[in-house]
Amino acid sequence: MERLKQLVEWFDNTPFEDMPQKAQKEISDGIVELIKYKALGTLDDLAALVQAESEGRLVVLPCKAGDTVYQLRNKKHAKGKGISPRIVACVTVFGSKMYRVEHQGATPCEAHELGKTWFLTREEASAALAAKEGERE
Numbered sequence: 001m002e003r004l005k006q007l008v009e010w011f012d013n014t015p016f017e018d019m020p021q022k023a024q025k026e027i028s029d030g031i032v033e034l035i036k037y038k039a040l041g042t043l044d045d046l047a048a049l050v051q052a053e054s055e056g057r058l059v060v061l062p063c064k065a066g067d068t069v070y071q072l073r074n075k076k077h078a079k080g081k082g083i084s085p086r087i088v089a090c091v092t093v094f095g096s097k098m099y100r101v102e103h104q105g106a107t108p109c110e111a112h113e114l115g116k117t118w119f120l121t122r123e124e125a126s127a128a129l130a131a132k133e134g135e136r137e
Contacts, residue, residue, distance in 0.1 A: 070125035
């Protein structure tokens, strides 16, 4: 603690341009980090989010209305096996951190199926489809 007090006093009494270059860089980097944190909101905002999470009122969703998700098709689908891009119409939250992604397709995307039957990127969906095809061979 004493060392910290000495450092604070040194920084308070030393003009920035007289500080060693390493100290100037650390200060500059620290200021950038503080600006990033400030952009996230106030401590009160963060405290409200932590409180909401502890009370079960906060759910972090993987996507929002208007996003595109990618759903795997099975052989029963009219187009056969493949990947269908789906535009998210809405996300319905229910139960304990459960949600359903509604889109123009017949089968909504359930939370527990993320990464199994539906994906956030085409690349993830393609990899899963290739893996499923590889399992069948």
